[in-house]
Amino acid sequence: MMNSNSQRLILVGGGHAQLSILRALAQRKMDREVTLITPGRYQMYSGMLPGWMAGHYTLDECRIDLLPLAERAGVRIIQSRVAGIDAAQHMVQLADGSWLGFDQLSLDVGSEIDTARLQAAGARLLPVKPLEHFVAQWPRIVQAATGKSGYRLIVVGGGAAGVELAFAARHALAARARNAEVILIASDHGLLPGHAAGVKRRVRVLLQQRGIALYQAQALGDEDGVQLSTGAHLAADRILAATGARPAGWLAQTDLARDERGYVLVDARHRSVSHPDVFAAGDVCARTDVQLPRSGVHAVFAGPVLAHNLLAASDAPLLRYRPRHKSLYLLATGPQHAIASWGALSAQGGWVWRWKNWIDRRFMRKYGTYPAR
Numbered sequence: 001m002m003n004s005n006s007q008r009l010i011l012v013g014g015g016h017a018q019l020s021i022l023r024a025l026a027q028r029k030m031d032r033e034v035t036l037i038t039p040g041r042y043q044m045y046s047g048m049l050p051g052w053m054a055g056h057y058t059l060d061e062c063r064i065d066l067l068p069l070a071e072r073a074g075v076r077i078i079q080s081r082v083a084g085i086d087a088a089q090h091m092v093q094l095a096d097g098s099w100l101g102f103d104q105l106s107l108d109v110g111s112e113i114d115t116a117r118l119q120a121a122g123a124r125l126l127p128v129k130p131l132e133h134f135v136a137q138w139p140r141i142v143q144a145a146t147g148k149s150g151y152r153l154i155v156v157g158g159g160a161a162g163v164e165l166a167f168a169a170r171h172a173l174a175a176r177a178r179n180a181e182v183i184l185i186a187s188d189h190g191l192l193p194g195h196a197a198g199v200k201r202r203v204r205v206l207l208q209q210r211g212i213a214l215y216q217a218q219a220l221g222d223e224d225g226v227q228l229s230t231g232a233h234l235a236a237d238r239i240l241a242a243t244g245a246r247p248a249g250w251l252a253q254t255d256l257a258r259d260e261r262g263y264v265l266v267d268a269r270h271r272s273v274s275h276p277d278v279f280a281a282g283d284v285c286a287r288t289d290v291q292l293p294r295s296g297v298h299a300v301f302a303g304p305v306l307a308h309n310l311l312a313a314s315d316a317p318l319l320r321y322r323p324r325h326k327s328l329y330l331l332a333t334g335p336q337h338a339i340a341s342w343g344a345l346s347a348q349g350g351w352v353w354r355w356k357n358w359i360d361r362r363f364m365r366k367y368g369t370y371p372a373r
């Protein structure tokens with residue numbers, strides 16, 4: 001097993017947890033050869049994506065430029081995707097087929113949207129992830145809706161992301177395409193599973209007030225739109241999918257231990273249970289000791305633990321990430337208004353939006369104030 005004096009550290013993906021490593025490296029120069037492999041130079045901050053759709057933020061306000069961050073940290077960037085990992089041989093494979101050796105590896109590549117049931121909708125379908133693809137496509141939807149009377153946009157997914165997308169889309173289209181229709185489809189599991197009844201009630205009332213129809217059924221994509229398990233068929237111009245997470249397919253080709261769904265299994269120190277020189281955090285991992293929801297909150301809070309465990313002196317004990325029992329969720333609802341959900345408690349108003357805006361901007365200032373090249 002390698003210790004933290006190992007020379008070559010590879011960071012795969014510039015996800016929320018890796019940002020802590022880049023920050024720590026910028027603060028103390030280390031005798032390590034660190035490489036970040038990322039498909040693009042920007043890391044989108046999903047918390048501000050609905051605000052961007054609704055027109056409250058520019059794109060640059062919602063994304064972190066990894067280039068200057070890496071430069072400050074003395075980290076080399078390779079703009080590519082990782083396509084495979086041979087952890088036993090300490091090698092990662094890039095999209096072009098080449099291999100790179102590592103002594104330690106930190107994996108933070110997020111998750112994909114599970115669109116299996118919607119695939120038949122073809123070009124109408126737009127999954128919210130990868131976020132970079134989504135932000136490139138969204139302005140086209142607004143443009144198409146502006147040019148067509150009676151444009152219908154369906155959002156599939158009743159979790160926090162789907163709810164926020166529906167509210168944001170409604171707000172954006174109401175300004176530009178008055179006759180556009182936004183529909184939200186939550187699955188049989190219902191609206192906002194895991195959130196308190198009070199939050200669900202608030203969301204239902206606001207959906208109604210904003211003219212967003214809500215269906216609770218399984219949706220199956222077809223060439224015109226979606227077929228619901230209730231028997232109804234809904235035609236759609238475009239379908240936004242926020243239908244829950246699944247791990248990236250290429251992870252199945254690695255020798256890392258994974259859970260039954262395919263997520264990389266880690267212990268409380270975020271270390272792979274099969275390969276101790278590999279660490280993982282964020283959506284890509286599954287903890288063996290506790291079930292964590294796949295949300296940015298845990299990717300962000302696990303970051304400093306990950307940074308410590310990868311960068312601390314070899315004789316320093318590794319830290320555990322101890323998630324809080326309750327996480328705060330602030331759901332943007334279109335205009336500068338939001339709903340707060342914290343355990344059994346909920347609240348809403350313009351002040352919740354200002355609170356969310358303050359938290360999000362504070363997070364971005366931590367990483368995003370470096371001048372762009």
Ligand SMILES: Cc1cc2nc3c(=O)[nH]c(=O)nc-3n(C[C@H](O)[C@H](O)[C@H](O)COP(=O)(O)OP(=O)(O)OC[C@H]3O[C@@H](n4cnc5c(N)ncnc54)[C@H](O)[C@@H]3O)c2cc1C
Nearest residue numbers: 013015016046081082109110161282283294295296297299
């Ligand atoms: C609309 C929306 C709103 C959300 N709002 C919230 C919220 O308010 N609060 C909250 O807690 N959660 C929220 N979430 C969930 C949150 O986005 C995710 O849980 C979070 O982004 C996970 O962070 P991560 O670091 O695991 O991965 P990501 O943030 O997805 O980062 C992964 C990075 O890895 C890169 N990558 C991917 N594949 C590869 C590869 N093969 N090789 C190299 N790099 C790769 C990607 O380009 C990306 O930069 C929201 C999600 C959505 C869709």
